[in-house]
Amino acid sequence: MSAVSPDVVGGHDHSHDHDHHGAPTGLKRWLTATNHKDIGTLYLFFSFIMFLTGGTLALTIRAELFQPGLQIVRPEFFNQLTTMHGLIMVFGAIMPAFVGFANWMIPLMIGAPDMAFARMNNWSFWLLPPAALLLVGSFFVPGGANAAGWTMYAPLSLQMGMGMDMSIFAVHIMGASSIMGAINIVVTILNMRAPGMTLMKMPMFAWTWLITAYLLIAVMPVLAGAVTMLLTDRHFGTTFFNAAGGGDPVLYQHVFWFFGHPEVYIMILPAFGIVSQIVPAFARKPLFGYASMVYATASIAILSFVVWAHHMFTTGMPAVTQITFMYMTMLIAVPTGVKVFNWIATMWRGSMTFETPMLFAVGFIFVFTMGGFTGLMLAIAPADIQYQDTYFVVAHFHYVLVAGSLFALFAGTYFWIPKWTGHMYDEKLGKRHFWMSMISFNVTFFPMHFLGLAGMPRRVPDYNPFFTDFNQIATVGAFGFGLSQVFFLYIVLKCIKGGPKAADKPWDGAEGLEWTLPSPPPFHTFEVPPQFEAPAGHGH
Amino acid sequence: MSQTLEKYFVPAPSYYPLIGALALLLMGSGASMWVNHIEAGPWLVASGFAVLIYMLFGWFGTVARESEGGKYGKQVDKSFRWSMGWFIFSEVMFFAAFFGTLFYVRHIAVPDLGSDIGHYFWPAFQAAWPSAGPLGHLELTMTPTAGKIALGLALMVAAGAAVTYAHKPLEHGNRSQLQLVLVFTVVLVGLFLGAMTINWLPAINTALLLASAATLTWAHWSIRNGNRGQFNLFLAVTIILGVVFLGCQATEYTHAYHEGLKLSTGIYGSTFFMMTGFHGLHVTIGAIMLTVMLFRSLAGHFSADRHFAFEAAAWYWHFVDYVWLLLFLVVYVL
Numbered sequence: 001m002s003a004v005s006p007d008v009v010g011g012h013d014h015s016h017d018h019d020h021h022g023a024p025t026g027l028k029r030w031l032t033a034t035n036h037k038d039i040g041t042l043y044l045f046f047s048f049i050m051f052l053t054g055g056t057l058a059l060t061i062r063a064e065l066f067q068p069g070l071q072i073v074r075p076e077f078f079n080q081l082t083t084m085h086g087l088i089m090v091f092g093a094i095m096p097a098f099v100g101f102a103n104w105m106i107p108l109m110i111g112a113p114d115m116a117f118a119r120m121n122n123w124s125f126w127l128l129p130p131a132a133l134l135l136v137g138s139f140f141v142p143g144g145a146n147a148a149g150w151t152m153y154a155p156l157s158l159q160m161g162m163g164m165d166m167s168i169f170a171v172h173i174m175g176a177s178s179i180m181g182a183i184n185i186v187v188t189i190l191n192m193r194a195p196g197m198t199l200m201k202m203p204m205f206a207w208t209w210l211i212t213a214y215l216l217i218a219v220m221p222v223l224a225g226a227v228t229m230l231l232t233d234r235h236f237g238t239t240f241f242n243a244a245g246g247g248d249p250v251l252y253q254h255v256f257w258f259f260g261h262p263e264v265y266i267m268i269l270p271a272f273g274i275v276s277q278i279v280p281a282f283a284r285k286p287l288f289g290y291a292s293m294v295y296a297t298a299s300i301a302i303l304s305f306v307v308w309a310h311h312m313f314t315t316g317m318p319a320v321t322q323i324t325f326m327y328m329t330m331l332i333a334v335p336t337g338v339k340v341f342n343w344i345a346t347m348w349r350g351s352m353t354f355e356t357p358m359l360f361a362v363g364f365i366f367v368f369t370m371g372g373f374t375g376l377m378l379a380i381a382p383a384d385i386q387y388q389d390t391y392f393v394v395a396h397f398h399y400v401l402v403a404g405s406l407f408a409l410f411a412g413t414y415f416w417i418p419k420w421t422g423h424m425y426d427e428k429l430g431k432r433h434f435w436m437s438m439i440s441f442n443v444t445f446f447p448m449h450f451l452g453l454a455g456m457p458r459r460v461p462d463y464n465p466f467f468t469d470f471n472q473i474a475t476v477g478a479f480g481f482g483l484s485q486v487f488f489l490y491i492v493l494k495c496i497k498g499g500p501k502a503a504d505k506p507w508d509g510a511e512g513l514e515w516t517l518p519s520p521p522p523f524h525t526f527e528v529p530p531q532f533e534a535p536a537g538h539g540h
Numbered sequence: 541m542s543q544t545l546e547k548y549f550v551p552a553p554s555y556y557p558l559i560g561a562l563a564l565l566l567m568g569s570g571a572s573m574w575v576n577h578i579e580a581g582p583w584l585v586a587s588g589f590a591v592l593i594y595m596l597f598g599w600f601g602t603v604a605r606e607s608e609g610g611k612y613g614k615q616v617d618k619s620f621r622w623s624m625g626w627f628i629f630s631e632v633m634f635f636a637a638f639f640g641t642l643f644y645v646r647h648i649a650v651p652d653l654g655s656d657i658g659h660y661f662w663p664a665f666q667a668a669w670p671s672a673g674p675l676g677h678l679e680l681t682m683t684p685t686a687g688k689i690a691l692g693l694a695l696m697v698a699a700g701a702a703v704t705y706a707h708k709p710l711e712h713g714n715r716s717q718l719q720l721v722l723v724f725t726v727v728l729v730g731l732f733l734g735a736m737t738i739n740w741l742p743a744i745n746t747a748l749l750l751a752s753a754a755t756l757t758w759a760h761w762s763i764r765n766g767n768r769g770q771f772n773l774f775l776a777v778t779i780i781l782g783v784v785f786l787g788c789q790a791t792e793y794t795h796a797y798h799e800g801l802k803l804s805t806g807i808y809g810s811t812f813f814m815m816t817g818f819h820g821l822h823v824t825i826g827a828i829m830l831t832v833m834l835f836r837s838l839a840g841h842f843s844a845d846r847h848f849a850f851e852a853a854a855w856y857w858h859f860v861d862y863v864w865l866l867l868f869l870v871v872y873v874l
């Protein structure tokens with residue numbers, strides 16, 4: 001690897017130098033990891049465990065909602081389920097999974113030897129299990145877990161027991177983890193690209209993560225501020241969210257959504273990045289409109305700071321405010337549309353094949369776009385007064401988060417798992433996983449549109465018998481979806497254990513530095529930066 | 541720069557991150573218990589804190605050793621610079637949440653409570669600032685007169701601008717100009733204090749921090765020019781100014797509590813103590829960082845061209861100063 005002697009740093013070559021440490025073995029390898037690949041793997045497995053945990057909560061919710069009336073859980077516990085499902089999925093599953101991808105792929109894509117701060121990288125990861133313990137453990141404390149919804153609106157969140165405090169501290173810890181992780185990613189991308197890789201020649205995945213990391217650094221501290229105010233209101237006598245003391249519960253919503261809306265883009269921009277890597281590979285054409293893709297991502301990020309009150313159309317804001325936020329929100333659909341059109345244009349007249357990654361990517365484009373459309377419906381302030389807090393909103397955000405973020409994660413896993421493990425996954429099973437997921441996803445969530453439009457409220461364990469049919473369909477779909485993901489675990493484990501040997505570049509249309517490495521890549525890669533030359537037709 | 545075949549330093553496996561995670565687990569679970577009056581809480585928090593301190597010493601000690609051992613090339617140095625900048629940006633956003641909160645309660649929440657609809661619920665409430673809300677009670681002896689304030693603010697902004705400008709001669713190595721600007725800053729600070737009524741604590745605090753920015757900048761000049769004695773001296777003076785600031789703040793809080801202004805005094809108490817309190821916490825952290833730098837310098841660390849750890853602490857200190865200027869403006873004056 002190192003034909004050129006690269007050690008010009010201190011001009012020393014002592015044998016005790018740690019520069020060529022191999023991997024410690026056994027448990028120690030994972031506990032003390034400073035290798036981006038190992039830490040990426042940790043993130044991915046952790047997020048999958050959280051995904052199954054959050055999924056179990058969701059299936060309990062769906063089981064309860066199979067029939068009207070109360071069958072399985074008490075209403076207080078039902079609210080704990082919806083709350084913790086949201087918190088665990090957002091902070092435990094989706095976000096860490098994308099960070100896992102960033103860890104694994106960004107150094108390989110930009111030709112860096114590792115992340116900029118390899119030790120801090122490990123801290124970012126190891127902060128997550130404590131936070132997860134606080135979240136999951138809160139089910140077992142007196143008063144039970146946080147039941148105020150994942151948004152933790154005051155004044156509800158001012159009233160609960162210890163579980164609420166555990167959520168607050170968990171959010172603090174996860175926030176610290178995210179900020180450190182994001183700083184690491186930003187610095188890696190800005191400072192450690194291979195010579196010749198200018199910003200505008202960087203793979204889209206790196207671009208989307210650069211902007212995502214910027215959003216994280218900007219809004220996680222705001223969330224920390226919001227929950228800190230909750231904490232002091234709860235225990236130290238402040239009145240930020242209490243009108244009797246001159247505060248305002250709606251203030252909480254403003255601060256939360258100032259974080260919350262950028263947060264939803266934090267969960268989708270890396271997905272855009274993954275899809276932008278996969279579609280060109282299987283259309284065997286360079287990404288259409290690379291530059292416009294970059295600008296669209298950046299404008300989404302900027303706009304995402306000025307739309308937060310679209311979550312608050314029913315809080316009695318002045319009409320001017322509502323209208324402003326309504327138009328700003330609709331404006332976001334423009335850069336999002338640019339992206340969708342770019343992907344379609346990339347496929348246009350490409351010589352396409354539909355291996356599993358591509359199936360998930362194309363599935364993503366279809367179903368995510370439907371979520372975008374319902375988003376536009378919700379953005380219409382007068383209409384949203386009807387939709388607010390109904391299952392329509394639940395349908396919307398599951399179309400963008402499950403069929404959006406999660407499907408992109410699946411696509412990315414199938415795309416890069418040959419690189420990670422050195423084995424090809426079982427293509428037949430992968431395709432089956434796609435179709436199972438796609439169908440059961442729609443069976444679960446499509447009926448929720450109708451339920452919402454007909455007025456079924458979210459976060460309630462009981463409902464008017466009038467809604468029964470659609471709820472039963474949704475529950476059946478949900479269990480199918482859950483099963484499909486256990487199947488996914490099986491496919492992944494099977495691929496880790498063995499399978500046909502993967503070539504360095506198993507996808508003939510794929511571009512990028514990661515494919516110049518062996519599959520699996522050696523423990524240390526790009527210790528000497530490679531010279532990067534942009535593939536023809538890519539980025540000018 | 542990074543085009544050269546310099547090898548980027550990747551640290552060896554380390555237990556410190558795991559220890560740090562354990563610390564936060566202890567602190568998080570302990571704090572959850574503490575606020576719910578469970579006896580183990582404070583003990584868990586204390587032990588978590590101890591573990592955290594152990595981790596910080598070990599970790600930063602390792603980093604300092606690696607740095608002094610010459611393992612960090614130019615590219616690593618650049619990474620540190622980027623990361624400190626982004627870290628400070630995250631801190632800016634943390635304070636932004638509270639500044640936004642203050643704006644919202646003053647211009648939306650409190651006026652709403654005094655509006656026609658608010659009157660329906662709280663007939664006796666008059667919207668004004670400072671306010672402790674309809675059920676709160678607040679009496680404040682207020683600040684200097686408007687004329688003095690206007691003059692004082694102008695001088696404050698001028699001093700802040702001057703000490704910011706001082707970084708230009710600092711960069712260009714222009715000693716006499718730097719001295720001129722710093723002396724000018726200190727003079728402006730003195731005038732500011734005169735204009736603002738000398739025995740008004742917040743004004744004294746403003747003056748202390750502005751002056752500390754000037755002394756810190758001179759310390760920076762000294763290390764750049766290899767004058768370690770002067771560096772240590774001015775760094776120590778900076779730290780002392782910071783500590784005096786914290787002392788004044790403690791005095792101010794004591795006064796406030798005696799006069800009945802508490803954290804629980806409605807929204808005014810909430811915003812006042814949370815904003816100044818978090819700022820004070822950051823001054824404490826900054827002072828600790830600078831103290832560590834002082835000890836490192838006494839141990840012979842840093843050289844004229846390699847002292848980024850100090851610069852990072854200095855950036856942080858300047859950030860804390862700027863936050864204070866804004867706080868002074870919106871919390872005390874406006």
Ligand code: HEM
Nearest residue numbers: 264268310311333372375376378379388389393397400401
């Ligand atoms: C075209 C783009 C989008 C528009 C116009 C849009 C608009 C909206 C609006 C107006 C709401 C509030 C509905 C209500 O509570 O009444 C909402 C909710 C939500 N959206 Fe979107 N959205 C878009 C894309 C996304 C994306 C990409 C994500 C995440 C990946 C997302 C995640 C969410 C979530 C999680 C909620 C519900 C939050 C809650 O109340 O718990 N949205 N969206």
Ligand SMILES: [Cu+2]
Nearest residue numbers: 261264310311
């Ligand atoms: Cu939103």
